[in-house]
Amino acid sequence: MLHPSPANAIYVEVILPLALPQVYTYFVPEEWAQQVQFGVRVEVQFGKNKIYSAVVVNVIQGGNEHTQKSKPILAILDDVPIITNIQYQLWQWLAAYYTCTLGEVMSAALPANLKLASETQIVVSPLYDPNIKGLSDKEFMVMEALNHNKSLTTDQLRDLLQQKSVYSILKGLLDKKLVYLKEDLQEKYKPKTISCVRLREPFDVEENLSEAFELVKKSERQTNALMAYLQIGRSQEHIRKKDLYKAGGNVDSTVLNAMSKKGIFELYDREVSRLGSYEEEVVEKFPLSEQQERAIGEIEQQFEEKNVVLLHGVTGSGKTRVFIELIQKIIDRGEQVLYLLPEIALTTQIVQRLQRIFGDQIVVYHSRVSNNDRVEMWKEVKAGKPIILAARSGIFLPFQNLKFIVVDEEHDPSYKQNDPNPRYQGRDTAIYLAALHDAKVLLGTATPSLESYQNTIWKKYGLVEMKERFGGLAMPKIEIIDIKEETKRKTMKSIFSSAMISELEAALERKEQIILFQNRRGYSPVLQCVTCGWHQECVHCDVSLTYHKFYDRLKCHYCGFTMSIPEACPACGVVGLHLQGFGTEKIEDELKIFLPDATIARMDLDTVRSKNSLLRLMTDFEEKRIDILVGTQMVTKGLDFENVGIVGILSADQLLQFPDFRAGERAFQLMTQVSGRAGRKHKQGKVLIQTYNPAHPVIREVIANDFDTFFTREITERKQFSYPPFIRLIRITLKHKRTDILNRGAKVYEKVLKHKLGDWVIGPAIPYISRVRGQYLLDFIIKIDREGKKVRYAKQTIRLAGNQMKMTEGCSGVRVNVDVDPM
Numbered sequence: 001m002l003h004p005s006p007a008n009a010i011y012v013e014v015i016l017p018l019a020l021p022q023v024y025t026y027f028v029p030e031e032w033a034q035q036v037q038f039g040v041r042v043e044v045q046f047g048k049n050k051i052y053s054a055v056v057v058n059v060i061q062g063g064n065e066h067t068q069k070s071k072p073i074l075a076i077l078d079d080v081p082i083i084t085n086i087q088y089q090l091w092q093w094l095a096a097y098y099t100c101t102l103g104e105v106m107s108a109a110l111p112a113n114l115k116l117a118s119e120t121q122i123v124v125s126p127l128y129d130p131n132i133k134g135l136s137d138k139e140f141m142v143m144e145a146l147n148h149n150k151s152l153t154t155d156q157l158r159d160l161l162q163q164k165s166v167y168s169i170l171k172g173l174l175d176k177k178l179v180y181l182k183e184d185l186q187e188k189y190k191p192k193t194i195s196c197v198r199l200r201e202p203f204d205v206e207e208n209l210s211e212a213f214e215l216v217k218k219s220e221r222q223t224n225a226l227m228a229y230l231q232i233g234r235s236q237e238h239i240r241k242k243d244l245y246k247a248g249g250n251v252d253s254t255v256l257n258a259m260s261k262k263g264i265f266e267l268y269d270r271e272v273s274r275l276g277s278y279e280e281e282v283v284e285k286f287p288l289s290e291q292q293e294r295a296i297g298e299i300e301q302q303f304e305e306k307n308v309v310l311l312h313g314v315t316g317s318g319k320t321r322v323f324i325e326l327i328q329k330i331i332d333r334g335e336q337v338l339y340l341l342p343e344i345a346l347t348t349q350i351v352q353r354l355q356r357i358f359g360d361q362i363v364v365y366h367s368r369v370s371n372n373d374r375v376e377m378w379k380e381v382k383a384g385k386p387i388i389l390a391a392r393s394g395i396f397l398p399f400q401n402l403k404f405i406v407v408d409e410e411h412d413p414s415y416k417q418n419d420p421n422p423r424y425q426g427r428d429t430a431i432y433l434a435a436l437h438d439a440k441v442l443l444g445t446a447t448p449s450l451e452s453y454q455n456t457i458w459k460k461y462g463l464v465e466m467k468e469r470f471g472g473l474a475m476p477k478i479e480i481i482d483i484k485e486e487t488k489r490k491t492m493k494s495i496f497s498s499a500m501i502s503e504l505e506a507a508l509e510r511k512e513q514i515i516l517f518q519n520r521r522g523y524s525p526v527l528q529c530v531t532c533g534w535h536q537e538c539v540h541c542d543v544s545l546t547y548h549k550f551y552d553r554l555k556c557h558y559c560g561f562t563m564s565i566p567e568a569c570p571a572c573g574v575v576g577l578h579l580q581g582f583g584t585e586k587i588e589d590e591l592k593i594f595l596p597d598a599t600i601a602r603m604d605l606d607t608v609r610s611k612n613s614l615l616r617l618m619t620d621f622e623e624k625r626i627d628i629l630v631g632t633q634m635v636t637k638g639l640d641f642e643n644v645g646i647v648g649i650l651s652a653d654q655l656l657q658f659p660d661f662r663a664g665e666r667a668f669q670l671m672t673q674v675s676g677r678a679g680r681k682h683k684q685g686k687v688l689i690q691t692y693n694p695a696h697p698v699i700r701e702v703i704a705n706d707f708d709t710f711f712t713r714e715i716t717e718r719k720q721f722s723y724p725p726f727i728r729l730i731r732i733t734l735k736h737k738r739t740d741i742l743n744r745g746a747k748v749y750e751k752v753l754k755h756k757l758g759d760w761v762i763g764p765a766i767p768y769i770s771r772v773r774g775q776y777l778l779d780f781i782i783k784i785d786r787e788g789k790k791v792r793y794a795k796q797t798i799r800l801a802g803n804q805m806k807m808t809e810g811c812s813g814v815r816v817n818v819d820v821d822p823m
Contacts (some may be wrong), residue, residue: 003051008061008062009027009028009061009062009651010027010028010033010036010059010060010061011025011026011027011028011059011060011070012025012028012042012056012058012059012060012073013025013056013057013058013060014026014042014044014054014055014056014057015054015055015057015102015103015106015216016044016054016103016106017052017053017054017106017107017110017115018046018052018103018105018107019101019103019104019421020098020101020102020103021101023057023058023102024044024046024054025070026042026044026054026070026071026072026073027070027072027073028059028073028074029069029071029072032075032076034102034728035076035079036056036059036073036076037056037080037081038056038057038058038059038081038085038088039055039056039057039080039081039082039083039084039085039088040055040056040076040077040078040079040080040081040082041053041054041055041076041077041078041082041114041167041351041772042054042056042073042074042075042076042077043073043074043075043076043077043165043166043168044071044073044074045071045074045753049155051074051154051155051158051164051167051505052115053077053114053115053167055082055083055106055110057088060130064673074164074165075165075167075168076757077167077171077737082110082114082378082382082398083109083267083398084382084399084400086399086433086436086437087109087396087398089315089436090395090396090429090432091105091106091109091432093432094422094424094429095422095509096795097424098421098422098423098424098818098820099730099762099795099798099799099818099820100421100422100423100818101421104420104421104422105421105422108393108396108417108420108421108422108692109396110396111371111374111375111378111608112371112374113174113181113371113372113375114373114375114378119533120153120154121151121152121153121172121181122146122151122152122153122154122157122173122179122181123146123150123151123179123180123181124143124146124178124180125177125178125179125180128143128178128179129273130143130147131180135420136169136172138169139162139169139172139173139178141160141161141613142157142161142169142170142173142179142551142742143173143178143179145157145160145818146179147313154166154167154170157170157295157692158167159767163230174372174375177372177701180370180371180372181371194238194240194269194270195240195241195242195267195269195270195619195623196238196239196240196241196267196268196270197229197240197241197256197265197266197267197268198238198239198266198268199212199229199264199265199266200263200264200265200266203263203264209230212226212264213226215262215264215483216259216262216264219255219258220250221248221250221255222255222258222259224248224249224250224251225244225248225251225255225256225259226259226264227248228244228248228251229244229265229693230663231247232244232247238270239584241253241256241267241623242623242677243726244256245623252624253623253625260445274406274504278445283533286321286739288321288325289318291317291318291466291468291470292318292321292322292325292466292470292576295311295313295322295464295466296322296325296326298464299311299322299442299462299464300326300327302462302463302464303462304441305462306460306461306462307431307434307435307439307440307441308431308434308440308441308443308462309440309441309442309443309461309462309463309464310410310444310445310448310453310455310456310461310463311442311443311444311445311464311465311466312444312445312446312448312453312463312465312466312707313444313445313446313465313466313467314446314462314466314467314468314469314475314676314705315446315469315470315475315672315673315676315677316469316470316473316676317446317466317467317470318466318470319408319444319446319466320350320353320408321470322444322466323339323406323408323442323444323712324354324357324440326404326406327339327358327387327404327406330403330404330728331358331361331386331387333403334401334745335386335401335402335403335404335630336381336384336385336386336387336388336394336399336400336401336402336403336404337386337387337388337402337403337404337406338388338390338394338397338399338402338404338405338406338430338433339354339387339388339389339390339406339408340390340391340392340394340395340405340406340407340408340415340426340427340430341389341390341391341408341409342391342392342408342409342412342414342415343389343391343412344364344389344390349618349640350408350665351364351389354387354389358386358387361385361387362386362387362388362389363377363380363381363385363387363388363389364389364390365377365381365388365389365390365391365393365394365397365537366390366391366393366394367391367393373490377397378398378582379395381397381398381399381400382397382398383400383402384400384401391403391414391426392414392415392417392424392426392429392462392665395426395429395430395433397511399437401634402433402434402437402439402498403437403438403439403440404439404440404441404442405430405431405433405439405440405441405442406441406442406444407426407427407430407441407442407443407444408444408445409444409445410427410443410444410445410449410452411445411448411449411452411669413666413823415427416821416823418819420823421816421817423817423818423819423820425821425823427443427452428821430777437612443461444785446672446673446676447668447669447672447673447707449665449716450665450714450715450724450725451724451725453711454715454725455725467560473683473684474679474684475537475684475705475802476647476675476676476684476685476686476687477684477685477686477687478675478686478687478688478689478702478703478705479686479687479688479689480689480691480699481497481499481688481689481690481691481692481695482691482692483497483690483691483692484692484693486498490557491616493584493594494590494593494594495586495587495590495650496590496650496690497690498692499688499790500650500688501594503596503646503648503686503688504598504646504648505592505595505771507645507646508595508597508598508627510517510645511643512625512644512645512646513621513624513627513628513629513641513643513644513645514627514628514629514645514646514647514648515629515631515635515644515646515647515648515674515677515678516587516591516628516629516630516631516647516648517632517633517635517636517647517648517649517650517670517674518582518583518584518587518630518631518632518633518649518650518651519606519632519633519654519655519670520581520582520583520584520632520654521546521557521583521584521585521604521606521632522546522547522548522555522557522583522584522585522586522606523546523547523548523549523579523583523585523586523589524546524547524579524580524581524582524583524586525544525547525580525581525582525583526544526579526580526581526582527544527545527547527554527565527577527578527579528577528579528580529569529571529572529574529577529578530574530576530578531569531572531574532569532571532572532574534570534571534572535555536563536568536577538556538558538559538561539561540556540558540559540561540771540772540773540774541556541558541559541769541771541772541773542769542770542771542772543556543557543558543769544588545561545563546583547565547579547587548585548606549585549586550585550606552564552565553565558769558772558773559772559773559774565577575661580723582650582651582695584602584603584604584630584631584632585602585606587630587650588600588601588602588630591628591630594802595628598627598628599625599626599627599628600626600627600628600629600630601617601620601621601626601628601629601630602629602630602631603617603629603630603631603632603634604631604632604634605634606630608634617629622641624643633670633674635674635677636670636673636674636677640677641677643684644677644678644685645678645683645685645731646678646685646686646687646688646754647674647675647677647685647686647687647688648687648688648689648690649671649674649675649687649688649689649690650690651690651691652667652671652689652690652691652696653691653692653696655667655670655671655694656696656698657724659768661718661721661723662823663715664697664698664710665714668698668701668702668707668710671689671698671699671702672702672707674687675687689702689703695714697710698710701713702776722783725820726786726821727783727784727785727786728783728784728785728786728791728821729781729782729783729784729821729822730781730782730784730794730795730798730818730819730820730821730822731779731780731782731818731819731822732749732779732780732781732782732798732816732817732818733767733777733778733779733780733816733817733818733819734746734749734764734777734778734779734780734814734815734816735775735776735777735814735815735816735817736775736776736813736815737774737775737776738776738816739776741810741811741814742776742778742814743778744808744810744811745805745808745811745814746764746778746814747817748801748804748805748808748811749764749780749801749802749804749805750763750764750780752797752800752801752804752805753780753782753797753798753801756793756797756800756801757794757797760782760783760784760794761780761781761782762780762781762782762783763778763779763781764772764778764779764780764781765778765780765781766778766779766812767779775815782794782798795820798818802816
């Protein structure tokens, strides 16, 4: 459509939430000329039929021959910008650095409710009241239609209302919480619950308390519980179970259950939303130790010269308390703080601790929060909320006065986004975000990544160390159990050494709790025929299926495919297939045989799929209703329990025998982190490591808690064989369901890459797992010097090679995934 294009005509450049390599230009009709501005969303038509909400990133005065052909915008959806200039600068950097499109960055950055499209499904909110007043005629018509249909798309709304622009109406209904997007109900957020106690009628009035004491007079523990309840009730409205356990001395769950049966106490779960106001009492911060005060002083001194400081403190040294003190100073100046954690769901103790200190000054932002709540948080941050506690996606929020970023557990691979685009590193992106805001970054960890520690040697980052545990507590004693020797002596008890079982029995006798670590879930990772060697693989992926005893099924951990166990070997017909190896499910099962009186629980992806199940498990362990917790690397993150006496690592070799240049680093980090869960409060703990190779250098360095030796050895190898941090890596993966098309595309891609980049290119090569979800894979690795010009040239070549391959006949369907700085 041609339209007038005088010198004062207005056009906008917009980003669409699609994987498109450019911005698009639209004409602004005269009635919206005064409203349009950077950062607002506009409703636009893209292609013949698709309608999207796009973000305005540039307003252009006056047109030309090209802009005369542009389509008009259909509506403006916002009165004020939803993004800031700094956010857009971050988006541009992410797209350039991680070799993706602005549209892909926009899709990752914005909550779903802010990026509507033709296919968006709308459903009625459970909160909708048919008698509600104040709706416009069109809003009422939409709600009536939704009451008669399970869901409607925005295209169906257009047909219903007989108009092209419907997003402004939909936005109004979303703001009023009368409708949800369909995915909202699929990831419904469940608030945190706290186990509490209250008096039942008639004992909830003072005159009848004497009758309650009469009922418990024969039990000293029950009398103590009632007295503790009354004592706590003077200062708290809601009495938590764990507060009663502490105040009552010898009070535990059996006492409370007995009093519940007598009708004195009522036990209930009280909901405490992590997103609304924080209702718990805000507590005072405990005093700083000498080491913590010194660390704070050194950090502040380093910040005078450096923008990034690495705080290297051993497990249990009190790093979180240092973070809290520095955060307090920032918010006292009226500035904002971003506190990043690798996985919010696995760090509930830190979340609770910060909320107890800062109360309503904190907002918690992560993927398990519903879309409506995420939009509200987006607005709160834009309005200046002081503290934002978030997973890696928190970097995308619209900060107004960000001056301090804490990246806790900076080494954690969870900061890396693996799929889909942008495949960004949350820690590195946070450092760039801080530069845009002129803010400081504090990286905290007990096991620094080699890249971060090398940056301190190059004087790019400052370094502050905390080498002692808080309160002078000794580091856990680490013992190695040589299972090769025990196997020779035939003293192994299934997957446990005799020494391990003896230590576990002794710990249980001392009423201590135990954590056992095995970084593999399921019962057994391989089902194999001992006669011909056949093993059951996934039909969609080139990986062995893992047996899960609870479901009595074989399951693929890559695509989710499941099947029953074959009765006989499909290759040779022999009956009686053999399960090899062990995962967390088998450990739990075998423990019940050797320690029948222990209460055992498991923490892995199979048992904590919902947020509530994780919170319940952690609460039960904290309140000592669980004796032994078996888990994957989940147990290494954020757990701080005072009664853990023993930590067991059941297969250290499995961590070390992975075909990856980071295997040693990962193993050292995981073993050190899980070891740090032992003896964190009152006494020294013990760590037991089962291994076939006690002389392995990483294991010796974990025993000695010797990060310096570990770092020196690993960094020397990295330098010798040209790996990060001395060079930059880019991994390119080509995918297609047919190998002939994949190979043809790879030849075109290889020709361009090697012509332009030469020896920098390694591959193509078949990766360790060569097929995933029915797609065959080929990998290229590009190794480049750290020089910025060379890196930019390599990325330009990658785009060129991709375009060349797409234009080759028959190769347009080959997918290209580019992973800059792969983890």
